Amino acid sequence: MTAEPTTTPSTSPAPADTSGAASRQHTLRERNLRLVARAVYDAAASGAATTPPSRADVAAATGLTRATVSTLVDRLVAARLVAELAPAPAQRAGRPAVPLVPAPRTVVGLGLEVNVDYLGVRVLDLAGDVVAERVERGAFHDADPGRTLGSLGALAADAVARVEAEGMRVAGARLALPGLVDARTGELEVAPNLGWSSLDPVPHLGLDLPVRVANEAKLAALAELAGDVPDSFLYVSGDVGIGAAIVVDRALFLAERGWNGEVGHVVVDPAGPRCTCGAHGCLEQYAGKEAVLRAAGLASDAAVGDLVTRLQGDDDVARAAVVRAGQALGSALADFVNLTGVSTVVLGGVYTELLPWLAAEVDAGLTERVLAAPFAAPDVRAAGAGKFAALTGGAREVLRDVVADPASWV
Amino acid sequence: MTAEPTTTPSTSPAPADTSGAASRQHTLRERNLRLVARAVYDAAASGAATTPPSRADVAAATGLTRATVSTLVDRLVAARLVAELAPAPAQRAGRPAVPLVPAPRTVVGLGLEVNVDYLGVRVLDLAGDVVAERVERGAFHDADPGRTLGSLGALAADAVARVEAEGMRVAGARLALPGLVDARTGELEVAPNLGWSSLDPVPHLGLDLPVRVANEAKLAALAELAGDVPDSFLYVSGDVGIGAAIVVDRALFLAERGWNGEVGHVVVDPAGPRCTCGAHGCLEQYAGKEAVLRAAGLASDAAVGDLVTRLQGDDDVARAAVVRAGQALGSALADFVNLTGVSTVVLGGVYTELLPWLAAEVDAGLTERVLAAPFAAPDVRAAGAGKFAALTGGAREVLRDVVADPASWV
Known part of the structure; x- marks a missing residue:
């Protein structure tokens, strides 16, 4: 799991203490339990290369005493939220450290x-x-x-x-x-x-x-957070429509009702074709799946694999369709980066497969249009989380x- | 002051307890002091119509005991962060309630x-x-x-x-x-x-x-937060350049380095004039102050008051220049709203003065292009914080x- 990936930017005040000392103690104990659980899960999320933490490591990471950590870890193990691996051979005198990991299948x-x-x-x-x-x-x-x-x-x-x-x-x-x-x-x-x-x-x-x-x-x-992504990124998924999300500090940005990332309807060219939304020249009309397939001379319900086959065969019409989509995508993504200040773009959906043929045009659009590009070069990459x-x-x-x-x- | 207007979306984990019980007590007391201060300041920020809270009101708002609140208020008063007004006449038996307000000139x-x-x-x-x-x-x-x-x-x-x-x-x-x-x-x-x-x-x-x-x-x-704005809004300020900010839950959205809101370089028309940034058809070339003044037949360093005078005089060239700016602004702001999901736009800088002549075109652009408009109509308004x-x-x-x-x- 990840470092506090809350789904809303949490700016609400901390909950007030209820008045009794007993309930304050209770709140504190719950908070400490959360800190300990998070220390174990964050270590696991940070990659297989990291050695799972011991109770002593958790104490160091949380600032809690070893006795407190030990009690809380015991509770998490008893509840089957945390599992203990076989102890590593002791580095020095004393009990060997027991590595702690998120519990599987519980x-x-x-x-x-x-x-x-x-x-x-x-x-x-x-x-x-x-x-x-x-x-x-x-x-x-x-x-x-x-x-x-x-x-x-x-x-x-x-x-x-x-x-x-x-x-x-x-x-x-x-x-x-x-x-x-x-x-x-x-x-x-x-x-x-x-x-x-x-x-x-x-x-x-x-x-x-x-x-x-x-x-x-x-x-x-x-789902990208399970892989190697920066803490903040834009996620743009191409299909018939184009969906997107803004991830900031490993959490979704969800202002108001969370209706953001409508990059499919960003203006690419006001003189462009009419979109299903009623406006003209939206990105979807250049880089939506059906638009690209049609421009490539395929049926709008053809499989993307068919397009990839044509691209691999250097089919001129298919290449031109994808170059046009890449140019439009570069323009709209530049707007997205300029407006949000998030400089990494992860491309999912059909864009993952098409990226080798899109990348040059997308990069060129971002380099031309992103104001902060000289100071923080935009990074475009394929999504890593796979199907579904x-x-x-x-x-x-x-x-x-x-x-x-x-x-x-x- | 306002409800927790942090400048970063605060998604970092709560600080770990340091281990000693004494320092835990200390942290708790500081947190309670913060809760009490915030209760007094939030009440003041919520408008002159609200009666300033008494110690009892603060206790009710924070969930702390009246004895704890009284001690903490005394500290804030002694430090001249909070001031006591003359007591209101007692509503019932007992000591009259003393209204608490942020201390002036301290x-x-x-x-x-x-x-x-x-x-x-x-x-x-x-x-x-x-x-x-x-x-x-x-x-x-x-x-x-x-x-x-x-x-x-x-x-x-x-x-x-x-x-x-x-x-x-x-x-x-x-x-x-x-x-x-x-x-x-x-x-x-x-x-x-x-x-x-x-x-x-x-x-x-x-x-x-x-x-x-x-x-x-x-x-x-x-500065808009001192007035009557929703908790989340886009702020767009027109001058030679066009600056912007994204405010979410009364705090600035500042992902990565905070380089967001570059609405002046959103694509309005890829066939449009070349911008100082090197790209073509940026909003700034239609709705930046110099672009509007020039299009209105004024010198690019003329005062905006001169433009307003011509608009009031129904000067056709000036009207056409502002209509063109309003159309471009409507298109770019629609992208801004579609991408961030924030539906209120506060227009500052020269746009505040020009809004009467811009509003129709801006509204039309947003209505045409904002996907969520049928469910949450965008609201465009003039900035209220005044000069500087x-x-x-x-x-x-x-x-x-x-x-x-x-x-x-x-």
């Missing part, structure tokens, strides 16, 4: 997703491993929301039953949807590619679990809440 | 600014009143940085001497500069309109005070730090 989080052509369920444990997964292909454009969400709920219930049968506890779920989701309420305002609007999706799932809803690109961005990244990001969010409040689990 | 903050055509110093007290001010007009394009900052430092030292002679304590200063300031280090990378680059300005001021440096538009945005807003914003930032850490002052 508490797990569920990532759920409805997208245009699949339903997905992925279950992650605290160690970050996938312990169950189910993806069903389908065609969900204009599908009935109740029935579709009911099917996803059934897949999820099945996964929950299986992992619970193995003794795991499910902490909750996140549902990813390709649309405008109100980050405060979880209401879906509109998902154009599903044809859904004004919907509270959670009851339709029929799950006896806490479920929260988020935009698909936002959760996919969080929103499932991973959603499950990680559930587990982040567990680590942020371990007292509820011990 | 601890003060300094706002400093170098801009293209003036040097400024403004001193604000905790009650939000200006207790000293000095603005000197001049021409500072290509002025020697050492000499210019030295002159500003002399103005500031003079103001400090005067307020200290009246018994006030100066908590520190913020220096506003029109350029790329690294929010982490306070280094100025480049201020094109001053012709300055790669500079640490603070030593040149020669002040014996803690001084921090920030971008001018960022500090001007914070960055001076006010800078002084407020200094005082915010005082309220956030009152223990250093008692």
Whole structure:
């Protein structure tokens, strides 16, 4: 897990102390438990190369006494949130240090997703491993929301039953949807590619679990945190639409209702083609999946693999289509970087596969237009989280809440 | 002062407890002092209509015991951070409630600014009143940085001497500069309109005070918090260049180095005129002050008042120039809103005066292009903080730090 990846910029005041000394002690103990849990999880998140911390390392990292840390670690081990590995040979006299790691296959989080052509369920444990997964292909454009969400709920219930049968506890779920989701309420305002609007999706799932809803690109961005990314980055995912997220200090930027990153509708050319949104010359008309496929001489529902084959074969029309998309993307991403001040752009969705043919034009656009480029060169890279990244990001969010409040689990 | 207006999205972990029980007690007492100070200042910031809180009100707001609050208020009063007003007549039996307010003319903050055509110093007290001010007009394009900052430092030292002679304590200063300031280090990378680059300005001021440096538009945005604005807004200030800031939950959004809000270089039309930045069709070429004045048939260094006179006289060329600027501004602001998800835009600088003639085009652009407009209509309004807003914003930032850490002052 990661360093405090809260989903909202947390600027609210610290909660006031309740008045009794007993409850103050209680609050302090919970806070210390959180510090200890975070020390173990942060060390695990910082990469396999790091040696897992011992109780002494946790004491050093948190500033708590070794006796306090030992008591709290014992509670986390008893609750199966933290596991002890075999002791390393002692470096000096005394008891050998016991390495502490996030416990595998104990508490797990569920990532759920409805997208245009699949339903997905992925279950992650605290160690970050996938312990169950189910993806069903389908065609969900204009599908009935109740029935579709009911099917996803059934897949999820099945996964929950299986992992619970193995003794795991499910902490909750996140549902990813390709649309405008109100980050405060979880209401879906509109998902154009599903044809859904004004919907509270959670009851339709029929799950006896806490479920929260988020935009698909936002959760996919969080999946990148498991890899080697800077703490702040822009995530831009190309599909029929273009989704995006702003990650700052390993947390989603979600001002107001979290309706940000609409890079697909940034102005590329006011004289350009009319967009589905009604305006002219939006990025989506140059660099959306269907626009690129059509410009390359393919059917708008062709597979991106077909485009890649043509690009590898030096097909001129395909090359020109991708160069045009890259130029438009460079222009719109320069606006995104200039406006947010975040200088790393992670390209997901179809852009990951197309990046070798897009990169030169995107880089040129950023170099030309980003004001701060001479002082902090923009960095464009391919997403690393793989297929169905929103499932991973959603499950990680559930587990982040567990680590942020371990007292509820011990 | 305002509700926790931190300057960075605070997502870092809470500081670890140091191990001794004594130091834990100390930390707790400081935190409680901060809660009490904040309760008094938040009440004052929430508007003159609110009755100042009594000790009992503070206890209710913070969840601390009345005895604890009374002790802490006494400390804040003794340190002259909080003042007691005459007691209101008792509503019931017992001692009458003593209203608590931020203390006037005791601890003060300094706002400093170098801009293209003036040097400024403004001193604000905790009650939000200006207790000293000095603005000197001049021409500072290509002025020697050492000499210019030295002159500003002399103005500031003079103001400090005067307020200290009246018994006030100066908590520190913020220096506003029109350029790329690294929010982490306070280094100025480049201020094109001053012709300055790669500079640490603070030593040149020669002040014996803690001084921090920030971008001018960022500090001007914070000055809006004294008025009636939503907690999150985009601030866009028109001058020769166009500066901007993103305010979220009453704090500046400052990802990475805080180099955001470069709305002046958002693409309006790739076939448009070449910009000073080297790219084509940037907003600045349509809606920057010089571009608008020239398009209106005025000299590029004419006063904006001259343009307003022509607009009031229904001069067709002037009207057309402002319509063109408004269309470009509408397009670029739509990108800004779509990318950040912040739906209120506060227009400062020359735009405040020009807004009556810009508003229709700006509104039309936002309505056409902002995806979430049907669910959260964008709101465009004039800035309210008046002239030299960055001076006010800078002084407020200094005082915010005082309220956030009152223990250093008692």
